[in-house]
Amino acid sequence: MITFLTYLINGLNIGSVYAVIALGYTMVYGVAKMLNFAHGDVIMVGAFLAYCVCAYLGLHPIIAVLGAVIGCTILGILIERLAYKPLRQATSLAVLITAIGMSYFLQNMAQLIWGSDTKSFPSIIQGDAIVLFKTVQDGVTKTLTLSPINILTMASCFIIMIALTLFINKTKMGKAMRCVSEDKGAAELMGINVNLTISVTFAIGSALAAVAGILLCASNYAPLSPTTGSLPGIKAFTAAVFGGIGSIPGAMLGGILLGLIENLGKAYVSSELADAFVFGILIVVLLVKPTGLLGKKIHEKV
Amino acid sequence: MSLLKIDNIHVYYGAIHAIKGVSFEVNEGEIVTLIGANGAGKSTTLNTIAGLIRPRSGMVSFEGKPLHKVTTAKTVSHGMALCPEGRRIFQQMTVKENLEMGGYSRPAKEIPASIEEMFVRFPRLREREKQIAGTLSGGEQQMLAMARALMSKPKLLMLDEPSMGLAPILVEQIFEIIKELHAAGVTILLVEQNAQMALSIADRAYVLETGTVSMSGNADDLLHNDAVRKAYLGS
Ligand SMILES: Nc1ncnc2c1ncn2[C@@H]1O[C@H](COP(=O)(O)OP(=O)(O)O)[C@@H](O)[C@H]1O
Numbered sequence: 001m002i003t004f005l006t007y008l009i010n011g012l013n014i015g016s017v018y019a020v021i022a023l024g025y026t027m028v029y030g031v032a033k034m035l036n037f038a039h040g041d042v043i044m045v046g047a048f049l050a051y052c053v054c055a056y057l058g059l060h061p062i063i064a065v066l067g068a069v070i071g072c073t074i075l076g077i078l079i080e081r082l083a084y085k086p087l088r089q090a091t092s093l094a095v096l097i098t099a100i101g102m103s104y105f106l107q108n109m110a111q112l113i114w115g116s117d118t119k120s121f122p123s124i125i126q127g128d129a130i131v132l133f134k135t136v137q138d139g140v141t142k143t144l145t146l147s148p149i150n151i152l153t154m155a156s157c158f159i160i161m162i163a164l165t166l167f168i169n170k171t172k173m174g175k176a177m178r179c180v181s182e183d184k185g186a187a188e189l190m191g192i193n194v195n196l197t198i199s200v201t202f203a204i205g206s207a208l209a210a211v212a213g214i215l216l217c218a219s220n221y222a223p224l225s226p227t228t229g230s231l232p233g234i235k236a237f238t239a240a241v242f243g244g245i246g247s248i249p250g251a252m253l254g255g256i257l258l259g260l261i262e263n264l265g266k267a268y269v270s271s272e273l274a275d276a277f278v279f280g281i282l283i284v285v286l287l288v289k290p291t292g293l294l295g296k297k298i299h300e301k302v
Numbered sequence: 303m304s305l306l307k308i309d310n311i312h313v314y315y316g317a318i319h320a321i322k323g324v325s326f327e328v329n330e331g332e333i334v335t336l337i338g339a340n341g342a343g344k345s346t347t348l349n350t351i352a353g354l355i356r357p358r359s360g361m362v363s364f365e366g367k368p369l370h371k372v373t374t375a376k377t378v379s380h381g382m383a384l385c386p387e388g389r390r391i392f393q394q395m396t397v398k399e400n401l402e403m404g405g406y407s408r409p410a411k412e413i414p415a416s417i418e419e420m421f422v423r424f425p426r427l428r429e430r431e432k433q434i435a436g437t438l439s440g441g442e443q444q445m446l447a448m449a450r451a452l453m454s455k456p457k458l459l460m461l462d463e464p465s466m467g468l469a470p471i472l473v474e475q476i477f478e479i480i481k482e483l484h485a486a487g488v489t490i491l492l493v494e495q496n497a498q499m500a501l502s503i504a505d506r507a508y509v510l511e512t513g514t515v516s517m518s519g520n521a522d523d524l525l526h527n528d529a530v531r532k533a534y535l536g537s
Pocket residue numbers: 315318320338339340341342343344345346347
């Protein structure tokens with residue numbers, strides 16, 4: 001039971017981070033109709049920026065988070081302006097190749113600046129783990145604990161998800177994003193500045209990526225290196241497709257489910273095959289529901 | 303006074319020369335209609351005026367100001383609204399949200415009063431206020447599209463085939479509404495396949511034929527012109 005709960009908590013923990021990354025993929029896909037494969041590498045840049053502020057400048061972790069968020073927001077806007085915007089009219093294949101190129105560009109730049117060896121990420125939150133539950137069975141003590149970084153991760157990810165949902169549904173810019181994602185031309189006819197809306201989308205997605213990168217490294221999910229963002233990026237992309245690409249609640253649901261399936265798969269199927277198990281489930285879901293769990297049918301234009 | 307002036311525009315889709323030197327104007331307070339067969343270039347002309355497509359050459363001016371180089375968002379704030387072909391309402395948003403988006407370019411505090419005005423003009427929309435727009439009937443969607451365009455308080459309302467795909471009784475209703483809007487002071491540029499109806503409510507008309515204006519004049523005169531009757535009125 002305790003083992004199960006431990007995997008459940010780990011699943012929720014990593015799942016909530018996947019969800020936050022998946023939001024970036026899904027928002028950009030919805031608004032700009034492209035798969036931004038460099039998104040995973042923005043995660044890595046965010047983690048490195050935070051690392052620099054903490055390790056080199058010796059400043060407080062909160063300043064590090066702020067610095068990483070601001071840095072990645074600017075990076076996201078620049079990536080869109082310089083690499084993707086000139087390709088608005090190009091084929092989706094050309095855009096995809098550019099995104100893959102951007103991904104390698106960011107990894108190589110990181111390698112050039114920080115080297116390819118792994119760095120140990122500073123702990124951003126101190127304190128003792130909370131013991132939720134404790135049993136003694138056959139002389140073996142088992143405890144269910146929640147570490148401060150777990151609490152911080154889940155709390156910040158859930159706050160981000162709630163805030164983003166409110167932003168998309170209630171604010172003028174959020175509604176403009178929904179319009180652009182549904183019909184760019186009609187959105188322009190409303191007087192919506194489509195270029196600005198796309199920039200804001202990239203900015204928000206990249207800011208979220210920075211937070212996700214810091215939480216991932218601080219949870220010791222992955223050591224910090226130029227390829228830190230690759231695997232979580234692909235997993236989160238999978239989560240976005242799983243939940244229905246373009247759908248905000250879909251990305252959240254997909255991310256959390258992916259984290260849970262991955263961890264329970266590790267526990268009860270095989271730790272080596274956990275990833276294959278995750279993708280197996282994804283394929284089954286997509287066979288049954290090609291638009292993903294919460295994906296909307298694309299309306300035929302008249 | 304001329305509100306909108308189109309001067310010798312040429313529009314291309316890649317190598318396709320869709321509009322070949324079209325000129326016309328719309329005066330303040332008029333209903334002007336563009337009629338023509340499918341593919342003549344009517345929608346392309348309206349989309350060019352709205353700034354969705356750029357002309358390769360020629361001028362579009364509104365109240366004397368050149369507009370062919372500004373963004374669509376700017377044309378909206380100058381006082382033009384296009385209700386596009388196929389309605390293109392935001393299917394996944396509610397009726398009320400669609401109306402709010404129509405008022406995007408205006409101060410937020412003026413929006414509730416304008417929505418109320420739309421509900422008075424289109425009572426069906428009030429009943430459907432919270433409904434997802436994609437679930438409305440064709441006629442309701444057309445009304446929503448028109449109301450959404452009106453939310454920007456345009457001086458010039460451009461309508462691209464508002465009667466498309468609607469039952470005759472609904473077509474009558476839509477044309478009644480156009481007349482009411484005109485009476486309320488909105489200048490109207492109407493594109494229609496239903497030439498009979500369009501000519502009967504318009505002041506002036508232009509006939510588009512494969513990207514050029516082949517005929518123009520008073521709507522009444524065209525309604526009784528033999529060539530027009532043969533080509534567009536089926537008699
Ligand atoms: N997006 C497009 N790409 C290429 N050709 C187009 C496009 N839209 C319209 N056309 C062509 O331009 C011409 C004018 O089309 P359109 O303006 O839609 O005519 P209408 O509204 O009068 O039916 C047609 O020959 C049409 O095939």
